[in-house]
Amino acid sequence: MTPAPRRPRADAVRNRARLLAVAEEVFGEKGTSASTEEVAKAAGVGIGTVFRHFPTKESLLEAVFVEHLRGVAERAREYCDAPDPGAAFRAFFRDVVSTAPRKLALADALTAVGVDVEAASEDIRAELAAALAELLSRAQAAGAVRLDLGMPDLQALLIGASRAADHLAGDIEGRERTLDVVLDGMRPGAGTWIVSAQA
Numbered sequence: 001m002t003p004a005p006r007r008p009r010a011d012a013v014r015n016r017a018r019l020l021a022v023a024e025e026v027f028g029e030k031g032t033s034a035s036t037e038e039v040a041k042a043a044g045v046g047i048g049t050v051f052r053h054f055p056t057k058e059s060l061l062e063a064v065f066v067e068h069l070r071g072v073a074e075r076a077r078e079y080c081d082a083p084d085p086g087a088a089f090r091a092f093f094r095d096v097v098s099t100a101p102r103k104l105a106l107a108d109a110l111t112a113v114g115v116d117v118e119a120a121s122e123d124i125r126a127e128l129a130a131a132l133a134e135l136l137s138r139a140q141a142a143g144a145v146r147l148d149l150g151m152p153d154l155q156a157l158l159i160g161a162s163r164a165a166d167h168l169a170g171d172i173e174g175r176e177r178t179l180d181v182v183l184d185g186m187r188p189g190a191g192t193w194i195v196s197a198q199a
C-alpha cells in the first residue's frame with residue numbers, strides 16, 4: 001500500500017499563511033517587482049524560509065493571487081448572511097472593486113511570466129462565482145437589484161469597475177463617483193437593457 005501523504009505541521013501551515021499575508025502587503029505597497037528578500041525581511045524570517053514554501057518568486061505570486069481570491073470568496077459568503085441583502089450586495093461590490101488594483105497587478109505579473117491565472121485559480125473562482133450568484137439572487141429577491149441583471153452582466157460590470165478603479169487609483173472621489181454610477185444602474189427602475197442589431 002502507498003502510504004498516505006504526510007499532513008503539514010500546524011506551525012508550517014501558520015508560517016505559510018503569514019508569509020502570504022505579508023507578501024500581499026509588500027506587493028501591494030511596492031508593486032510586484034518587490035523581491036522575495038523584501039518579503040522575507042517584512043515577515044521577519046530568513047530567505048530560506050520563504051523558498052522552502054515557495055521555490056520561486058512566480059510560485060509566491062501565484063499563491064498570493066489565489067489566496068487573495070480565497071479571501072474575496074470568504075467575504076462573499078459572509079455577506080450572504082447579512083440581514084439586508086441589498087446593502088450586502090452593494091458593500092461586496094465596493095469591497096471587490098476597492099482591492100482590484102492589487103489583484104490586477106498580481107494577475108498581470110503572472111501572465112507576463114506565462115502563468116495561466118485562470119487555470120491556477122479555477123477551483124476558488126468556482127466558489128466565488130457560487131457565492132456571488134447567491135448574493136445577486138438575494139438582492140434581487142429583496143427588490144434591491146434589477147431582475148434583468150444576470151451573472152454574466154454582473155461579472156462584466158465587476159471587471160469594468162475594477163479596471164476603472166485601477167485607472168482612477170489616485171483619484172478617490174472619481175473612483176467613488178464611478179462606483180455610484182455603476183451601482184445606481186443596477187437598481188430596479190434604472191432602465192432595461194436595449195439590444196440593437198445592425199442591418
